[in-house]
Amino acid sequence: MKTEKMKRKQLISISGTASKGTIFRQLISMENTWAWVMFSISACVIEGELPRLCHYVDPVPGVFQLLSNVSLSCTLREDCLKSLDANASHIFWKMNDTQISQEQYYFNATVSRVTFQAVKGYVTCHINMKGAANILHRFAIEVGFPPDKPKNISCVSYWRENITCFWDQGHETNLKTHFTLIRKWGPSQNDSCNTLENKCFFKFPRLHISTNLTIIVMAENALGKAQSDPLVLDSWHTWKTDPPQNVIVHSILGQSRSLFVTWNKPTEKPPALVLFYDLQYQMAGTSNWTRVTKEKINTTSFVIKNLKPFTNYTVAVRCIGESQFYWSDWSLKETGLTPEAKPYKGPDLWRQITNLDSQGNRSVHLLWKALNRSEANGIILGYRIWYAKKRDPTVMLQRNTTHLNYSLFLANEAYIITLVAYNSAGDSPKATLIVPAINRTVLSAVQIVKVTPQDDQLFVEWKTSRPPENGYVIEWCLILDTSPFAGPLHWLHKGNTSEMAWLKENVEQYKRYNISVYSLYDDGPDNPFSVPAYLQQDVPAEGPDILAPDVKHTEATIKWCEIPVEKRRGFITNYTIFYKSAKGENSVTVNSTVHNYTLKSLQKNTDYVLYVMASTVKGGINSSIHFKTDSHGQEDTVVIVVPVLVCFLLIVNVLMICSSNKHRIKKHIWPEVADPAGSTLADWFHEHQYKNDQTPKLLNPGNDFNTDFSTVEVLCLSDECLLRSSRKDEASLLHTEAEVECSFTMSPPPDSTSNGEKTSLLQSMNTVMYTVLEEGYKSQIPDISRSLSKQPLLSNTSEKSTSNFETEIHTADGAEENWCPQTTDENDVFQQINKTSPYLKNSLSSTESQISPCLESSNDPVFDDCCKVDKKMQEDIGIVDPNLQSPQQDNQPTNPVQTYITVELLEFMLNNEM
Numbered sequence: 001m002k003t004e005k006m007k008r009k010q011l012i013s014i015s016g017t018a019s020k021g022t023i024f025r026q027l028i029s030m031e032n033t034w035a036w037v038m039f040s041i042s043a044c045v046i047e048g049e050l051p052r053l054c055h056y057v058d059p060v061p062g063v064f065q066l067l068s069n070v071s072l073s074c075t076l077r078e079d080c081l082k083s084l085d086a087n088a089s090h091i092f093w094k095m096n097d098t099q100i101s102q103e104q105y106y107f108n109a110t111v112s113r114v115t116f117q118a119v120k121g122y123v124t125c126h127i128n129m130k131g132a133a134n135i136l137h138r139f140a141i142e143v144g145f146p147p148d149k150p151k152n153i154s155c156v157s158y159w160r161e162n163i164t165c166f167w168d169q170g171h172e173t174n175l176k177t178h179f180t181l182i183r184k185w186g187p188s189q190n191d192s193c194n195t196l197e198n199k200c201f202f203k204f205p206r207l208h209i210s211t212n213l214t215i216i217v218m219a220e221n222a223l224g225k226a227q228s229d230p231l232v233l234d235s236w237h238t239w240k241t242d243p244p245q246n247v248i249v250h251s252i253l254g255q256s257r258s259l260f261v262t263w264n265k266p267t268e269k270p271p272a273l274v275l276f277y278d279l280q281y282q283m284a285g286t287s288n289w290t291r292v293t294k295e296k297i298n299t300t301s302f303v304i305k306n307l308k309p310f311t312n313y314t315v316a317v318r319c320i321g322e323s324q325f326y327w328s329d330w331s332l333k334e335t336g337l338t339p340e341a342k343p344y345k346g347p348d349l350w351r352q353i354t355n356l357d358s359q360g361n362r363s364v365h366l367l368w369k370a371l372n373r374s375e376a377n378g379i380i381l382g383y384r385i386w387y388a389k390k391r392d393p394t395v396m397l398q399r400n401t402t403h404l405n406y407s408l409f410l411a412n413e414a415y416i417i418t419l420v421a422y423n424s425a426g427d428s429p430k431a432t433l434i435v436p437a438i439n440r441t442v443l444s445a446v447q448i449v450k451v452t453p454q455d456d457q458l459f460v461e462w463k464t465s466r467p468p469e470n471g472y473v474i475e476w477c478l479i480l481d482t483s484p485f486a487g488p489l490h491w492l493h494k495g496n497t498s499e500m501a502w503l504k505e506n507v508e509q510y511k512r513y514n515i516s517v518y519s520l521y522d523d524g525p526d527n528p529f530s531v532p533a534y535l536q537q538d539v540p541a542e543g544p545d546i547l548a549p550d551v552k553h554t555e556a557t558i559k560w561c562e563i564p565v566e567k568r569r570g571f572i573t574n575y576t577i578f579y580k581s582a583k584g585e586n587s588v589t590v591n592s593t594v595h596n597y598t599l600k601s602l603q604k605n606t607d608y609v610l611y612v613m614a615s616t617v618k619g620g621i622n623s624s625i626h627f628k629t630d631s632h633g634q635e636d637t638v639v640i641v642v643p644v645l646v647c648f649l650l651i652v653n654v655l656m657i658c659s660s661n662k663h664r665i666k667k668h669i670w671p672e673v674a675d676p677a678g679s680t681l682a683d684w685f686h687e688h689q690y691k692n693d694q695t696p697k698l699l700n701p702g703n704d705f706n707t708d709f710s711t712v713e714v715l716c717l718s719d720e721c722l723l724r725s726s727r728k729d730e731a732s733l734l735h736t737e738a739e740v741e742c743s744f745t746m747s748p749p750p751d752s753t754s755n756g757e758k759t760s761l762l763q764s765m766n767t768v769m770y771t772v773l774e775e776g777y778k779s780q781i782p783d784i785s786r787s788l789s790k791q792p793l794l795s796n797t798s799e800k801s802t803s804n805f806e807t808e809i810h811t812a813d814g815a816e817e818n819w820c821p822q823t824t825d826e827n828d829v830f831q832q833i834n835k836t837s838p839y840l841k842n843s844l845s846s847t848e849s850q851i852s853p854c855l856e857s858s859n860d861p862v863f864d865d866c867c868k869v870d871k872k873m874q875e876d877i878g879i880v881d882p883n884l885q886s887p888q889q890d891n892q893p894t895n896p897v898q899t900y901i902t903v904e905l906l907e908f909m910l911n912n913e914m
Contacts, residue, residue: 054080057125057137063175063222064118066143073113074125074136081110088112090128091136096121118143144175146224150198150217153231156326157207157238159268164201167217167228177221184214209270210236240326242266244277244300244317249336256309256341256377256425262301263317266328274322279304284312284335296320309341309377309425340378343371343428347383349419350473350491351433361409364417364435367489368404371421371428378423390414390434412438414524434524444527445519451533458503458535462517470520471496476503479512479532481564509536510569537570537616543623544575544614553604553630559596560612560623570616578611578622605631 055076064070074091081087091112093100096119106113112125120143125136148170155165165181181200184190185208193200215231243266250260265275276296280289281304292302307313316330347368354363371380385399385406393416399406408417414437421428436442449462460474475491490506507513513535516528540563550557558577572592579586579599583606590597602608606629613622658665 053077054084055136057139060139061222062140063142063144065145065223066119066174067117069115070118070141071113071115072123072125072139073111075111076127078110084127084129086127086129092126092128094124094126095119142175142222144221144223145171145173147173147177147219147221147226149226150179150219150228153215153217153228155213155215155231155233155235155238156240157235158240159270160204162201162203163207163235163238164199165215165217166199169198169219170226173221173223175221175223177219180218180220182216182218184216185211208235210234237323237325239270239273239321239324241269241273241275241319241321241328243328243331244319245331247315247317247331247334249313249315249334251337251339252303253339256339257305257307259304259307259313259315259336259338260301261304261315261317261334261336263331264300266319269321273324274298275319276322277302277317277319278327279315279317280330281313281315283308284314307338308374309338310379311374312337340423340425342377342426343380343421343423344375344377345371346429346431347371347419347421348491348493349417349431349433350475350489350493351417351435352489353435356412356438361411362438364408364410364415366406366408366417366419366433367491368419368431370404376421376423378425380421380423382422384420384422384427386418387415390416410435414440436524440524442526444529445521446517446526446529449515449517449529449531451515451531453533453535456504456535458507458513458515458533459500460503460515460517461500462529463499464519467496468519468521468526469496470522472499472501473518473520473525474501474503475516475518475528476507476513479514480566507535510534510538512565512568532571534570537618539619540569540572540614540616540621541567543621544612546610546612546623546625549610549625549627551627551629553632554602555598555600556602556608556610556627556629557596557598558610558612562595563614568614568616570618572614572616574615576613576615576620576622578613579608581606581608602629604629 055074057075058073060072072093074088076084076086076088076091087109088107088111089109091107092102093105093112093114095116100114100116100123104115106115114123116123118141121141123139123141125138126133127136150167150169152168153165154167155163157163165183167179169177169179177196179195179198179200180192181195182190182192183202191202193202211234213233213235215233217228219226244263245266247261247263250262252258252260259281261279263277269275276298277300278297279292279302281292282289292304304313304315312335314333314335316333318328318330320327347370349366349368351367352365354365356362366385368383370376382400382402383406385401386396387399387408387410388394388396391413399408415435417433417435419431419433445464445466445468447463447465449460452459452461458476462472472494473491474494475489477489488506492501492503494501503515511534513533514530515533516530518525518528542563544563545561547559547561549559560575563572574589574591575594576587576589577597577599581603583603588597588599608627608629609624610627611622611624613620
């Protein structure tokens with residue numbers, strides 16, 4: 001004890017000077033015999049004096065019960081208060097580095113005490129001295145609970161090894177707890193063993209085969225002690241033997257549902273101990289054990305019955321001594337296989353039927369599922385197929401295969417197909433399928449099918465109008481764009497008592513499946529009811545393919561293609577069309593069946609960005625294109641094109657009309673006239689003028705030189721003159737200076753009909769004949785025979801006619817004086833006409849008129865009146881003196897000038913003069 005006090009009061013000097021304000025501390029750990037807490041003492045050093053203890057603490061146990069109230073104190077020496085310049089009020093406390101509230105402090109001048117609830121950790125005492133915090137002491141706190149009373153004591157004896165006792169220690173103390181096991185037998189014999197666990201044993205040879213024992217367990221830790229109630233037992237009932245040895249499992253030939261198990265007795269056991277055995281077995285791959293419930297087995301073999309054929313079973317055996325409390329441990333596990341048996345059931349049979357070929361046959365692809373191990377009852381060696389026409393089932397055809405499918409080519413009749421699987425023990429029950437005839441029309445009994453994804457499965461439920469005799473087949477396969485049923489076909493057979501099924505296998509996320517439900521009746525399956533379904537949907541993998549839009553000036557028709565089925569990753573719920581320009585953005589939503597839309601009220605000549613978004617329940621993805629509206633629309637084009645087209649059609653129609661009536665139009669607009677260039681009248685006229693020295697000269701108002709003009713002399717204008725002139729001799733007509741034939745539209749007098757020649761002459765004059773006399777033209781005398789015809793005077797005259805006329809002219813030279821007197825000056829006439837009508841100036845046009853020759857030699861009074869008119873015109877007009885031409889003009893070359901007047905205008909002028 002003295003040594004302990006010296007350890008507690010051991011000083012730790014901390015050197016330093018007070019002027020520097022530095023205080024050093026050092027911690028010393030100690031542990032007393034009761035596992036008290038480690039603590040440290042700090043000493044203060046006063047300048048100029050030796051170090052000495054300035055504080056002390058009360059001893060504490062260091063271990064407390066959890067959440068109990070704990071009080072700690074720290075005391076300062078009174079003789080150190082002055083040197084420390086501090087008292088107990090400057091002391092503060094921390095628990096696990098967290099300052100404890102001052103409400104939990106109690107202090108006076110020298111003592112500071114704190115109270116708190118105990119938790120595991122440490123508590124430190126600090127003092128504020130000269131502005132610095134210093135640790136005075138550190139307390140380690142350990143918490144726990146006192147031990148509980150031990151309960152449920154049991155003891156087991158192992159032959160030639162030990163006797164081991166077990167107990168329940170109660171709640172956890174969180175402290176080191178010591179247990180002492182006390183065994184008593186006889187009046188005063190006992191022994192004990194110590195342990196920190198909840199079991200303890202006494203080794204061989206301190207064993208008793210049969211005796212009464214008293215067992216007591218004691219527990220103790222830093223917070224207290226506890227003792228169990230005494231247990232009195234007979235050591236004979238405590239023996240536990242080793243497990244049986246060499247367990248073997250045998251198959252029984254011819255008994256596919258039994259196993260024969262053998263084993264050996266354990267070698268280590270008390271002498272004369274009678275053993276009984278227990279068996280358990282389980283199907284390989286399962287966790288559930290099956291116990292043999294028969295009374296205890298006292299032999300070393302056993303037959304396990306009611307097992308499944310061709311199945312592995314695991315077997316274990318244990319034993320127990322008669323009147324003993326404890327079974328031995330289970331033996332090592334051994335496995336055995338039951339023999340094969342006939343297959344328990346026939347395969348699930350289904351079919352795929354393709355279309356007819358050119359011979360009228362159809363391909364029926366048979367499909368069946370492999371039997372599982374429990375259904376096959378052995379190793380399936382192959383399959384046998386029989387098929388026959390339903391109308392004659394006695395004619396059976398057989399096929400053998402080792403595969404899970406087989407194709408048959410059947411006619412369009414109904415067939416019965418039978419399938420069995422066989423192993424070494426025999427054939428399975430028959431699986432029958434009816435393939436209906438092609439022309440069989442049966443409505444589907446399944447009225448509605450609903451598919452719901454749940455827990456990574458597809459839950460299918462349906463309703464039927466009448467329950468089938470042979471259950472249902474649920475069929476599903478993958479749908480792709482390349483083929484509606486491209487994936488492998490999967491099916492599930494359900495009984496007729498259920499109208500629901502869970503599809504767990506061969507179903508993947510984001511893929512579309514076609515799910516069909518068939519009702520199986522005695523006469524065959526009916527038509528299916530099919531729906532598409534997804535196990536899980538997602539956003540489409542790509543957007544729709546947008547085609548080139550049909551763009552107009554204020555609208556655009558958008559078309560897009562559906563997303564391929566394998567890339568949709570869900571059902572398309574709608575399409576959203578976004579279109580935006582520099583002026584704004586708009587959108588429209590259409591349902592999933594619409595794949596084109598016309599955008600209206602667009603801006604002309606504007607660039608647009610178009611997005612088409614395909615959406616599922618999980619979201620959407622879009623595609624985009626650019627387009628530009630037209631600056632001119634269809635209406636503008638119609639406004640421009642239609643008038644142009646109408647004008648073009650009018651022009652074409654006018655041209656066609658003109659083309660079809662070109663002769664009639666030509667006759668009215670461009671009448672046929674004789675070509676003056678080929679006429680000899682000009683030469684004749686000039687010769688006549690030169691003889692009489694009457695060459696007309698006329699000053700052209702538009703030029704600085706004089707122009708020669710030719711004249712047309714009107715010899716007769718009245719009808720009477722015309723009729724009388726027709727009676728003259730044709731030869732006398734050649735002696736006139738000039739003649740103009742006039743045809744009249746009025747009918748000839750009745751008295752002229754007697755003379756056929758005269759009548760013909762008047763009727764044939766339907767054109768105006770005139771002669772243009774121009775300088776340099778060849779003189780020509782009109783051909784009377786030609787003028788009497790229906791043709792106008794042509795430009796060219798045959799040489800024969802010309803020569804004849806020339807001969808006649810020469811013969812008639814002497815008779816020229818017999819014409820009406822030529823006192824009229826042609827130049828004056830043309831000047832006056834030119835002044836009156838500029839149209840006549842240098843004109844190259846010609847107009848036809850009809851006059852008849854007027855002969856001066858006629859004795860007809862009407863003809864004489866005609867001559868008088870001619871004479872009067874000559875008197876009124878006057879004669880142009882050729883000498884009045886300017887010298888300058890005579891020196892210039894003579895330009896040929898062609899001038900003419902119409903007979904109507906000339907008549908008009910003459911009438912004005914008269």
